[in-house]
Amino acid sequence: MSAVVFAEHNDAHVTNNSQNVPVVIKGVVATSSDKQQLLDKLKAQYPDKPVRDEIEVRSNISIPTNWQQIATTIIDSDISNIRQGRIDIHGTTISLHGKVSSLEQKQAIQNRIHSRLTDLYQLENQLVVVEGEQRLIDETLGNRIVEFESGSTNLTPMGLGILDDMAGVLQRVGDKPVLITGHTDNVGNSTANLALSNKRAEAVKQYLIGRNINATRLSTTGKGDSDPIASNDNEEGRTRNRRIEFTLNE
Structure with a gap:
């Protein structure tokens, strides 16, 4: 699986695809602590994958409330069930893209992420069921x-x-x-x-x-x-x- 996180201007982007491609984190976060949390989360979820760190730290950017917590909690093993997948965080809007194997799987992923969001965030489920x-x-x-x-x-x-x-x-x-x-x-x-x-x-x-x-x-x-x-x-x-x-x- 591969993952890419784009955090610049409070936007994040997580993609997953092949087993042969390393996990890549790319983007801009506000603190070194924020960066390390994202790295630790990916390494924990994908222990068999190399993680390539391309995250910049810029103290002058602003982020929505709980943005860091949201970004880290959605990066977990359920992402591996999304083929050709992507999770985008644009400010307070989170959108899911990619292919899953059943309606039940699509709903389970949505429910898991939605249960961890505050009222500030909106979730758009654009996953496609492919059977x-x-x-x-x-x-x-x-x-x-x-x-x-x-x-x-x-x-x-x-x-x-x-x-x-x-x-x-x-x-x-x-x-x-x-x-x-x-x-x-x-x-x-x-x-x-x-x-x-x-x-x-x-x-x-x-x-x-x-x-x-x-x-x-x-x-x-x-x-x-x-x-x-x-x-x-x-x-x-x-x-x-x-x-x-x-x-x-x-």
């Missing part, structure tokens, strides 16, 4: 990145290998339509990134057609750099943001 065939697709892709050559729509050999696996799983889910979504990092012009993400999604579609996936099942879209799942401040995060997603439409 059955979509979960099979997600697990087949895992945390692997469908790689392209830099700045182009040419797939690398590793990217082609991943798409071979995806073609296999798409054949197992019958004739259900699939949306292919392209994403980029934030390097360069946003307009150009949007265009590139669309073109890469189309390149994936064409390859899958060549692997005997019916063209009528496949649609594409691109989101450019608008929907990151990791920090764009380092190469590791940018690599994870340059991704392709597959969404099964019922």
